[in-house]
Amino acid sequence: MFKAKKRLNYILKTGVELYDAYLYSKTAQHLTSGQVKTIRKELREIADRQNYKVINFTKFIRPLILPTANRTTYESFSDLSEFNNKKKVVVFMPNHKSHLDEFIIGFKIFTEISSVPITAAGENLFKSKFSAYVLKSYGAFKIRRDKFSSDEHYSRLLYSYLGASIIAGNNIMTFQEGTRPRDGKIGLFRKGIIGSIENLFQVIKANPQQEIDDIYFVPIAINWSENPDEKKMTADREAKAEETDLLTRFLNLKKTHRSKDIRGVYLGFGEPVSYNQFVAEHEPDDTDSYAIGICNEVRSRVVAMMPVFTEHLLYSAVRFLSKFNDSVKVEDVKQLIDITKKNMRNDTNKIKIIETEGYSIESQLELMAQRDIIKFEEDNSGFNVLKPKLIEYYANHVTSLIEERKT
Incomplete structure (x- = not known):
């Protein structure tokens, strides 16, 4: 493995040689010493420094x-x-x-x-x-x-x-x-x-x-x-x-x-x-x-x-339900997630579903409320969506993946 400085110098030197070879193939002329310095400087600007x-x-x-x-x-x-x-x-x-x-x-x-x-x-x-x-x-x-x-x-x-x-x-x-x-x-x-x-x-x-x-x-x-x-x-x-x-x-x-x-x-x-x-x-x-x-x-x-996370299934359910009613009921979300899981697991193009440690529908909805994505109703039985674009972002991952895996 090259040491960092030696490696960089090697890459700059070899890079100049490759550039010069290309120039010569087009013009039958090599880089001048001044052009070499310029090319080396420009390569250094691009280059990594592992x-x-x-x-x-x-x-x-x-x-x-x-x-x-x-x-x-x-x-x-x-x-x-x-x-x-x-x-x-x-x-x-x-x-x-x-x-x-x-x-x-x-x-x-x-x-x-x-x-x-x-x-x-x-x-x-x-x-x-x-x-x-x-x-x-x-x-x-x-x-x-x-x-x-x-x-x-x-x-x-x-x-x-x-x-x-x-x-x-x-x-x-x-x-x-x-x-x-x-x-x-x-x-x-x-x-x-x-x-x-x-x-x-x-x-x-x-x-x-x-x-x-x-x-x-x-x-x-x-x-x-x-x-x-x-x-x-x-x-x-x-x-x-x-x-x-x-x-x-x-x-x-x-x-x-x-x-x-x-x-x-x-x-x-x-x-x-x-x-x-x-x-x-x-x-x-x-x-x-x-x-x-x-x-x-x-x-x-x-x-x-590519898998989906259970969190994404929740977003997908919320997006679907919010199209029909401004007030999304928690119980409806739970039922739709269960149906979606069963359909995905029975599908021939199975998509892996990852359930993260500590996840629950209730805890995820609470987190979404804390981040002002949704706002609960007084009795907590339902909620309104405050950030539909964010809901759409995660929901799209699920629906687009399902569609692509079918083709």
Whole structure:
């Protein structure tokens, strides 16, 4: 394993060489010494700063940072030890629910294979020095979504950084939805950097000095009983990335969700998609690429793993009943949840239902009342919905998952 400073210098040096090779292929000219300095500086701005001292330290204080990590339901349909194979490029592809997803997933990967993948993160997350330090220490690299497909120079910089990181032996994690879906559903997995990784693989595989012979695309399903980002997800705003200060983000977690409010997290690792096998069994698209097909296949495996929490069934029942009456009766909620559970368990496309420790319908409704999501009537036999968008967010996860699993 490279030491942090040596590793960074290696990636910057290799990244410059890759950029120079591309330039020479187009212009028959190499970078000047001044251009080399500029490219190196720009690559440094993008690059992660994996710091295993920070990562190892936070292993011990994890219960204080991410208390819900101790209440994680974990499943794996693949052997994570296989991802230490230097001949494979491993690309972890989770769905995206919260800014804290990266840490929950990263901790698990680190525990299983003693390494942390480099992770694509939007520029909006690096606005403060604290955020930038923490994210880059955990392997996050900065990506400009607004320039990725429109700015050839930036695309080539990112391509060169990814190539250098792969050659250095790094695994990659990328959230291909691009942002956290604000409707509670699992978003489309976009081609994005998967196309760049595919192109890099062809170049690296053709180099006899490199041993890499395949790419594993690993589906990861993550879900929260209560999303730490629910306020941002259901606010009246367009679905675009907002500036986020990570320190404020952690502090805000304590204000909006006490530790006991988030009863559970689900984390599932699916069977990886082998690039070589996928190519052998499928046809490329019009651009001779398999990236879109791979993204669709990985997403389908995420959907197949994804469970629902009992908390989500309650939200779904409340949404349905509130369409017919402003006053939702508690007894009706209970009956509808029981019916939904039976139907889901009898369905051929069974969806796993996770019942978290300490959950009951009464306790969940009380929690919703404390958070001003609902307001009880005087006799507590019924309630009114105060935040329909938040109800909709969690309910959509259930209904959309049922629909997708039928197709």
